[in-house]
Amino acid sequence: MVQKAYAAAGVDIDLGNRVKSALPQLLASTRRREVLGQVGGFGGLFALDVKKFRQPVLVSSMDGVGTKLKIAFAMDRHDTVGQDLVNHCVNDIAVLGAEPQFFLDYIGTGELKPRVFEQLMEGFATACRQNRCALIGGETAQMPGFYQPGEYDLSGTIVGVVEKVDILDGKGIRAGDAIIGLASSGLHTNGYSLARKIFFERMKLNPTSVLPELQGSIGDELLKVHLSYGPLIQAALRKFKGRSEIKGLAHITGGGFVDNVPRVLPKKCDALIRKGTWEMPPIFQLLAAKGEVAEAELYQVFNMGIGMTMILAAEKADAALRFIRARGQTAWIIGEVTRGTGEAKVV
Secondary structure, three states: OOOOHHHHOOOOHHHHHHHHHHHHHHHHOOOOOOEEOOOOOOOOEEOOOHHHOOOEEEEEEEEEOOOHHHHHHHHOOOOOHHHHHHHHHHHHHHOOOOEEEEEEEEEEEOOOOHHHHHHHHHHHHHHHHHOOOEEEEEEEEEOOOOOOOOOEEEEEEEEEEEEHHHOOOOOOOOOOOEEEEEEOOOOOOOOHHHHHHHHHHHOOOOOOOEOOOOOOEHHHHHOOOOOOOHHHHHHHHHHOOHHHOEEEEEEOOOOHHHHHHHHHOOOOEEEEEOOOOOOOOHHHHHHHHHOOOOHHHHHHHOOOOEEEEEEEOHHHHHHHHHHHHHOOOOEEEEEEEEEOOOOEEEO
16 A cells, blocks of 8 residues: 555554544543533533532643653653643642543654553543543644654643632631641652753663662652542542631642742741651652752752642641541641741741
8 A cells, every 4th residue: 555645754644543543432431421522523512510600710720741751751651641641730720629620631742653642541531530520632743853753742731610719719828827748659740850860860770770769660660640639639628618727728849849839828928848747758868868959959849748738727737637548648737837928938
């Protein structure tokens, strides 16, 4: 059979269509009753159930996976980074009190590899099912010559909804409030450029290197899935009456404590994060011991074992901690709110 000109130029439309033929069944596993139409249209259709709300507010966010993808390429393992992307986006809107409704993905690559594509889509679908979020569409772009061989990029967009009066804005935070930290699974999706430099350039390791401090290879450790706190947060907001008791949440992503916690603080409050109040995973201990990076910068680049912070009245902290732990999430009281100027300080 004569090869088509576009395929000879590097873009195989027929291959793309064959690879995507399994998508309707996969996306159906994430379907919510609000989803209309079929996969393959020019846009995804979602009929928001406005009867559930008095004043529904749509909350949206988009993100990528960053240089964590370099680890996926090196390990030739692509089943986790799709989950990372969905969970990161879910967490970003969860801090506002929003429940995810639907997600759209983007995959850009030089050459479409069916096995890689299938693993990525399985990751998206797995995380969407776990978060009760419909995967209603996306885009896969074949761009020969644009990416290094074997590489690709990912991004995603999420849309959620929250009742207007229930938006978490941090305005009720006061000096004396407690700060709970929810454990991370590892680096999540941030700090990988520095981590790769430390492990692979300074320490001369490779992704398959096994260290006694870790259970498995360094590559396996670095590919641990970014946790979703969305379902837990929704349950906690119902239990503790929304923003009247849970006053603010911060997703600890790029910028660590220093840049993320202040996003929910009133200008007259500081957050004091106390080192040693949580169990720091071995991966961060390694980075601290071998990286030759100032401690203050470590807490600004990495999450250091805390993926989400929750601020609430001190008298509610113990009950909230019991509630969180009963649902299988490790957590600690890691600090408190003081009078200040809107900063987060790690002491």
